[in-house]
Amino acid sequence: MSAPDLTHDGFRSMRGAVFRYLFALCALLSIATTVAIVLTLLIDSLDFFAAISPIDFLTGTRWSPTNDPVSFGVLPLVSGTLVITFGSALIALPIGLLTAIYLSEYASRRRRAFLKPALEVLAGVPTVIYGYFALVYITPALDVILPLSTFNALSASIIVGIMIIPMVSSISEDAMSAVPDSLRQASYGLGATKFTVSTSVVVPAALSGIFSSFILALSRAIGETMIVAIAAGQTPRMLDITDPGGMFLDSIQPMTSAMVQIGASDVVGASTAYKSLFAVGLTLFVITFAMNLVSEWIASRYREVYQ
Template sequence: MGNESFDADLTRSAHGQIAKERLYHWLLFFCAALTVFVTVSIVVTLAVDAVAFFRQVDALSFFTGTEWESSRGTFGVLPLVTATLVVTAVSAIVAIPIGTAAAVYLSEYASDRMRSVLKPALEILAGIPTVVYGYLALVYLTPWLRKGGLDLSMFNLLSASIMVGIMIIPMVSSISEDAMSAVPDSLREAGYGLGATKFEVSTGVVIPAAVSGIFSSYILALSRAIGETMIVVMAGGMQARMLDLTNPFANLFNSGQTMTAAMVHAVTSDATGGTPEFYSMFAIGLTLFFVTFSMNLLSNRIAARYREEYQ
């Protein structure tokens, strides 16, 4: 019995392994192709119905018109575009400094125990329904701003913009904090070795090294802000106004209608299928898509430039 030997077969079946790898390959390819298919389908659907709209309404008057009154057959999208961009700009002014500062604190200053409490609490803001934000802006924020001496109408873009900014703070802070935490400690130690303070290391070393991830958080946050619906519908109003392009923030105290609010109005109105008012929501949606796409493309180019510099 001592002369017997056993040779264990430790090799896997080559055919079975190849079959599994092929299965994984095609499964992952299907998931990737599905996302592309959904995106292309949405764009094609918007484009087809937008073409039907432009067959009834002149495209030049749509893109250059300064009045929007769909019930009267006036379709000038500029008031909707300017209101959307103003809301996005003001919300960015609110969210970007606060969110970035919160990310710096969580990444560089907070203890592990404090971070484990503050970060989940901050991210709870992202889970609050937007209709609640709209209610808070209409019932509480606008009266509070009025008591502060601002001459606001009941529905105004300022309250809507501030509340949209509060809503996107978790996006900025969470993604920026992840980017800062991924910066190697060796860079921080090099800064401390040169005699820099924690604040100087945070602002002069960590933020520049993580700037590509920080810009990514700005991209996602602004994309979320530009497509927000319920807050601007409830707090901003449904009256389309052409903002003064030389001073776009002058009309913040009055009501305004964004592109998403106009789409909601088109859906909830009595417009029947086949009418310009019905098809206008697809033309607005296509315009909103290209505005968002352009902003993301520009922001991605900026992020890529800094990523090449610091990585």
């Protein structure tokens, strides 16, 4: 009986240990990066709140960090962000869900193999291209019908909605594909049509994944920067629910656009105006983090487990 190849076994063991520590290092690096970003936001935001009351910041209705009289009320920026998010949701959520239903329940395997990657190409288009497309093509086309400003929330909302469609459709389609075929076959055995099976069986069974895709897509819309910076304008103003037309037809300024404006301006690095960039960033981070927590809660609370 020959002796075992100790050299070979030792090499395999050492290689496994190297890869294990390498993967652990990558995981720690991603966590360290996130912690560093959060700490940076917190430290500079605390410097800002030492000069400006958090209550004035969170409840103020005027945002003017560089023009006299200066004012640091974040509500107009939150208002602009909500307008873009709401407008993009009206486009992305129904189209993305219907696309997911088609890919999961109606498309053949061959069509799905072609359509899903083609749809996900939209997610790879640089957002600056989306922004210029909205400014150069969407706004002039809509201006024929509606009295739009050159920079407006409607064009930005449409393009942001198009941008997040792949996120909604891809995650929702994955959730629907995970529904067991036995549920579909049982419904067909009871005489249900494909439409009934899709809307009354598959969609409810995949509801946790669908809601998660909605929230993740809206979080992406809230954090979008280049599209709104190029197409939506830089006019911070409060949301007026009594005038939905004017709310979308005129220029607004979401939080991300305000951060770009401050960062690209000539304000002094240690000034309160510059520090407000981090306060707005912290506000944006808290909002998106809360939405991601809600997404995780919905996914865990309503997840269906099939054997």
